[in-house]
Amino acid sequence: MNANEIRVFCPATIANVSCGFDVLGLALDAVGDEMVVRKTTQKGIRITKLTGQDLPTETLQNVAGVAGLALLAQSNYDGGFDIEIYKKIKAGSGIGSSAASSTGAVWAMNALLGNPFSPLELVKFAMEGERLASGVAHADNVAPALFGGFTLVRSYNPLDVIKINTPKELYATVIHPQIEVKTSDSRRILKTTISLEDGIKQWGNVGGLIAGLFTEDYDLIGRSLEDHIIEPIRSILIPGFDTVKQKALESGALGCGISGSGPSVFALSKGIETAKNVAKAMSDVYDKIGIDYDIHVSKVNTEGIKIL
Structure with a gap:
């Protein structure tokens, strides 16, 4: 260097x-x-x-x-x-x-x-x-x-x-439909208060996800990848979201949700072959809708920023 x-x-x-x-x-x-x-x-x-x-x-x-x-x-x-x-x-x-x-x-x-x-x-x-x-x-x-x-x-x-901890067989599939959702705009539509019932569900899932990652319990990871607060509101901004999520889960994804503020949709899978199958299922949805997209299948990067 x-x-x-x-x-x-x-x-x-x-x-x-x-x-x-x-x-x-x-x-x-x-x-x-x-x-x-x-x-x-x-x-x-x-x-x-x-x-x-x-x-x-x-x-x-x-x-x-x-x-x-x-x-x-x-x-x-x-x-x-x-x-x-x-x-x-x-x-x-x-x-x-x-x-x-x-x-x-x-x-x-x-x-x-x-x-x-x-x-x-x-x-x-x-x-x-x-x-x-x-x-x-x-x-x-x-x-x-x-x-x-x-x-x-x-x-x-x-x-x-x-x-x-990052489980060794965990892969992410991310599809980015070619529309732009500004983070500032997607934050503006969120509610500032939630019900106690939704809060209890949400922090139960956060705890479950953390436990699943540390114990490398892929089923627990999948059960915990649920969002009862943000996704129901932000998903309205993403064309075909519900279908993309359904097809990803049917193709073997552990869970599927909105990446950040969107419009990208992510899925987590056990093993690269499943992650590739999920990528095809997600792509098929946008091919039918007629929206251009980028798609990525990636291992979780445990190093972060690195020197080239």
Whole structure:
């Protein structure tokens, strides 16, 4: 590695994972952005190149720039950084496009500075990028990108992130219908209160999912991938959601739900062959509806961001 330059892979992520709104997430291995970050003597952060998406390169309007400035403000470094972003995760796709840019920037900067900040501190910096993107500094995408695997945000104040065991045979299938759902819009339609009955169901599923991941009990994981609070509202924004979910489950998926704020839909499966069968079933639904889509079959990325 050049002491003044680093190239990194920043994974896409699935947030919420059905029952864990704003607290659960996982990192993907098959899709992500690439970034090149360079130390400079010039103070501040500059986005010098951005390909793959029509996104702002002004530092204060770019999530990587904002997250990077948050780190710089807490560091002893007198210089700055130039950042090249090669976007491969579409903005508004629901698989952590803004989180990939935010985390990639702070992880690479930290590495070039000799790792003065902990992963938890990097989550805090990256959350500032999420605040710019969605209006809320949530951590359910940035935490798995930085820690790898599954993560639980146990608390936001104070911030407490726990890395969760990833069962070895667990695979994700993610289909992204080519429509855009902005996180800020999809948050606006959510209710601010829930019934006690729905809350009890939801936290029972969160506990069940965590237990299933640690014990590698795939049936328990499947039973716990239920969302009684967010999915019934957000699924209205996703064409064909109910059919996609039904076909995924019929094809052997353990569970299926909305990835992040949508419109991507994810399924978790035991084994890659099942995950591929689920991908075909999901694709068939959108082929019939006539909506273009991207689809990914991926192992869970237990490493998080990595040097290329």
